[in-house]
Amino acid sequence: MQNEMRLSVFSEKKDRQLVYQPEKCIGCGTCVQACPKGTLSIGAVxxxxxxxxxxxxxxxxxSEDCLVCGICAKVCPTGALELRQEGKPLTDMSYISRAMRPTSVNESCVHCGLCEDICSQGCIEVTREISTDGKLKVxxxxxxxxxxxVHCGWCAAVCPVNAISVEKPFEGRWSRDENVxxxxxxxxxxxxxxxxxxxxAKSGERVEKITHRPDACIYCGACAVACPVDAIDVRKTAILPEMEKKGPLEKKLIEVPAPEDALRTQLETDDDACLGCGNCVIVCPVNAFDNRELAAGYLYDMDEKAILGVKNGKISVVNQERCGxxxxxxxxxxVDAIRLVKKEVE
Structure with missing residues (x-):
């Protein structure tokens, strides 16, 4: 369950503020897609x-370029961005997070706890006890x-008595390039x-590398933003809640690709701790995409690597700029000999 939210004031113009609540953010980048000035940055998701x-x-x-127009807050599916005037939230039915019907449970609920067990965000709490009126019930x-x-719908899908109602934020299309x-x-x-x-996979069975559950997907795009080799494409095809001024917001979002990942990190290595095993070199997805033979075990037979290599028995960073x-x-x-550290976005 969520405690008191941490707040960051992103930008301020006169008596209006754009406020960010990180605990609500899912890293989807929908706000970045919609921002008319390109002032928001997402990366290292x-x-x-x-x-x-x-x-x-x-x-x-x-922040100096931000118009504090609130479009980013209007399209945010979780309410992680909020527009305030004189300290008071400006939320109405032109905000997706407000227009969506809250996930709710009705009196048919038998408090079995399946929804609590399956909730992807840990948002559900079920308390139950045996009835003391002599009847066999909970x-x-x-x-x-x-x-x-996040309106994923898992709770409604597993409910044995159809007691839960969920409305999703977006309709969309998800695809992945198996070769990438x-x-x-x-x-x-x-x-x-x-x-x-x-x-x-069972012994001898060939299965796809990654499998998608369309019924659970909210088409937010976080996976596409985070993919280090751009193998995933997520497109929103509609905003589902009935809301005010839906048309202009859909023009900002419909069929728009995931925002470009900002390079917000750099790799640091510890030569004293490094064993020179090369595990990081092999599992790096950008390295593997750059040369398929690397993941097949040809670690020392290759002169050039995309990001990471082993030099003189120690890990070396070849190209910081290609890191995903x-x-x-x-x-x-x-041995914690390699790590990601935050750097300022230019």
């Missing part, structure tokens, strides 16, 4: 989601924290809706 980088998904790159309460709900995907699992780790997963900010290298390192 994979590293942040994996807990490898102490940073927020979103930051304001050029009494209790099912509470849905609508502040953290390096199965780094960054998309799985960042997806707020648990809509992407890795199938378990996913942190897969840091995840596999057994």
């Amino acid at each position: 994979g590293a942040v989601a994996r807990g490898l980088l102490d940073a927020d998904f979103l930051e304001m790159a050029k 009494i209790g309460k099912t509470h849905i924290d609508t502040e953290c709900c 995907c390096q199965t780094c699992h960054t998309c799985i780790d960042v997806c707020p809706a648990n809509a992407i997963f890795n199938k378990k 900010g996913d942190g897969t290298c840091a995840l596999i390192c057994p």
